[in-house]
Amino acid sequence: MDADGDGLPAKQLCMVIDAARVRAMQDVRVPEDYLLRTYRPGDEANLASTLQAVGFRSFGREAVLEYLEDADRRAGSAVVAFEGRIVASTFASRMSSDRVSPVTGKPGEPRREGVLDYVATHPDHQGRGLGRATCTAVSRYLVGKGCEVVSLLTDDWRLPAIHLYLSMGFEQVMNREDMPGRWAGVLHELERHGHAHA
Numbered sequence: 001m002d003a004d005g006d007g008l009p010a011k012q013l014c015m016v017i018d019a020a021r022v023r024a025m026q027d028v029r030v031p032e033d034y035l036l037r038t039y040r041p042g043d044e045a046n047l048a049s050t051l052q053a054v055g056f057r058s059f060g061r062e063a064v065l066e067y068l069e070d071a072d073r074r075a076g077s078a079v080v081a082f083e084g085r086i087v088a089s090t091f092a093s094r095m096s097s098d099r100v101s102p103v104t105g106k107p108g109e110p111r112r113e114g115v116l117d118y119v120a121t122h123p124d125h126q127g128r129g130l131g132r133a134t135c136t137a138v139s140r141y142l143v144g145k146g147c148e149v150v151s152l153l154t155d156d157w158r159l160p161a162i163h164l165y166l167s168m169g170f171e172q173v174m175n176r177e178d179m180p181g182r183w184a185g186v187l188h189e190l191e192r193h194g195h196a197h198a
Contacts, residue, residue, distance in 0.1 A: 012153040013162070013182065015170040022143045022150060025168065028133040030080055034087075034125075036133050039068065039077035046086035047079070054120045067091075073117070076145075078137035080121075080130045088121040088130035090138045094147060114142025116152040119161060131164050139168075156186055163195040 030036045039047075044064040051059040059067075068074050076092025095113035116138055121130045139150045152170065154161055172183050 014173040016151045021169045035081045076141040078134035087125040090134035091117040114147035114150040
């Protein structure tokens with residue numbers, strides 16, 4: 001994206017949910033023939049294929065292995081397998097004190113903010129609740145590790161994903177001057193496509 005009106009580089013939209021709302025989330029069952037589980041060694045090529053299919057083009061097998069060097073990303077992962085292939089995924093990260101929180105714009109308190117990373121469902125398997133299942137599992141993992149909030153970053157054009165996040169209870173974060181206008185545009189597009197929001 002180009003720089004926005006205030007001269008700053010455009011940034012992704014941010015959404016957040018607090019721990020109490022995560023604890024209140026309904027259980028999500030995946031359809032028969034699908035298996036919700038954590039990452040296992042050997043999943044890398046299938047993960048890379050699904051990530052690439054949804055637009056994360058730089059994720060080859062080696063990039064997946066490097067990304068999964070972080071213990072939270074391995075233990076806090078949620079993937080969905082279908083006929084032995086990974087067709088959906090979400091990963092856990094936690095803020096460390098040297099990063100700036102996308103929610104507050106301030107350095108993160110060590111290990112207090114969880115982040116959903118690389119939410120992906122292969123196009124051939126969308127519309128089956130797999131994203132909801134993986135996001136719920138990872139959010140619960142993060143809250144179980146003591147995170148008070150769970151955040152995520154997304155792009156304005158990812159309307160199905162934003163609809164999912166809103167329906168799960170994630171809230172919009174107005175962390176820059178351009179955000180109210182951008183969010184208004186996103187919500188208008190959701191309504192135009194028949195996705196009501198609260």
